[in-house]
Amino acid sequence: MPNPALEAAYAAIPELVEHHERKKRIGELHRTVPTADAPEIAAQKIVNEALEEYLRIGVMPADVEKRATEAYTASVGAHALRSAVGSLYAGSIHTQTLEGLREANAPEILAALGTQLAALLKEAGKHTEALGSVRTADEALTAGGKTAEAYTALRALLPTLRDIRSGQWDTLRLGQLTGPNSPYQRAKESGFGDVQGVNDDTPRGQFTAMQNQRYTLDHLVWLAQIGTAYVPESVEDILAAQDAYEARHSVADAPPVIDLSPKVVPNPPAPTPKPRPVHRRKPAPADIVLNIN
Numbered sequence: 001m002p003n004p005a006l007e008a009a010y011a012a013i014p015e016l017v018e019h020h021e022r023k024k025r026i027g028e029l030h031r032t033v034p035t036a037d038a039p040e041i042a043a044q045k046i047v048n049e050a051l052e053e054y055l056r057i058g059v060m061p062a063d064v065e066k067r068a069t070e071a072y073t074a075s076v077g078a079h080a081l082r083s084a085v086g087s088l089y090a091g092s093i094h095t096q097t098l099e100g101l102r103e104a105n106a107p108e109i110l111a112a113l114g115t116q117l118a119a120l121l122k123e124a125g126k127h128t129e130a131l132g133s134v135r136t137a138d139e140a141l142t143a144g145g146k147t148a149e150a151y152t153a154l155r156a157l158l159p160t161l162r163d164i165r166s167g168q169w170d171t172l173r174l175g176q177l178t179g180p181n182s183p184y185q186r187a188k189e190s191g192f193g194d195v196q197g198v199n200d201d202t203p204r205g206q207f208t209a210m211q212n213q214r215y216t217l218d219h220l221v222w223l224a225q226i227g228t229a230y231v232p233e234s235v236e237d238i239l240a241a242q243d244a245y246e247a248r249h250s251v252a253d254a255p256p257v258i259d260l261s262p263k264v265v266p267n268p269p270a271p272t273p274k275p276r277p278v279h280r281r282k283p284a285p286a287d288i289v290l291n292i293n
Helices: 004-010 014-032 039-057 064-092 095-104 106-125 137-143 145-172 183-188 204-212 217-226 235-246
Strands: none
Touching: 004 106, 004 145, 014 064, 014 095, 039 064, 095 106, 106 145, 106 217, 137 145, 145 183, 145 217, 183 235, 204 217
8 A cells, every 4th residue: 555655755756756757658658569570570471371372372472572571671670669668668667676766765765754744743733732631532522622623633644644654664674684683673663763862751651652653642742742753864873872872871981090100110139248158178188197195
């Protein structure tokens, strides 16, 4: 089912508009240009007819070669035109061609959706004061008057909000892996892709609504009042906002203290001199006195 918000965003991108106009013209041409045989086939048909005639009556038509040549020549241009139109048509309906154009123009598409979101919330802001604290149909019916009118007006804007957010995620998905643990899926489920500056004061119910993409009238009123709703530019921006929030209380490790004071190398005490050993002289043989009684 087409997404009106996304189709409107596409219509704001000249390159996409040109692609669709070109595709439409090629489709019309493909329907009107008649099919044509290849030149060889056209000539062969004439020859085959002449052979059938010969086998039937025993006479070969005298102009068979001339007519085959004329058929060949006439078919060249028609067959070339049909082949060229067929190639153009095949390229125009190939989904990868359009997908590639959308991916290349994703920033412009997201910007167009952002413009739609701003206009939507501006319109919603005209009714929030009259709505007051009313959030349900029964409360609006009971209140009546301008409150009921505000409720009706805001309820009518909800589908557009949902279309814008759906178009946002469809566009952010272009060129991304989309598995359960992919950056795209983490960004979509993070709750940081709808408003800027998510913080500890963000109401839990509103944060859950953004995580699950379940947008209610109460959420629309909240968006219109806070003034920070946006369409992000990329998956990376969403994850960066989440990382910044989750690291809000962390303190970076202090750098190591470097002692720049001059180093003092103490003078070692002079070594205590060791006493020199005393060598006693052994008596020479002449010094020995024999005591003979």
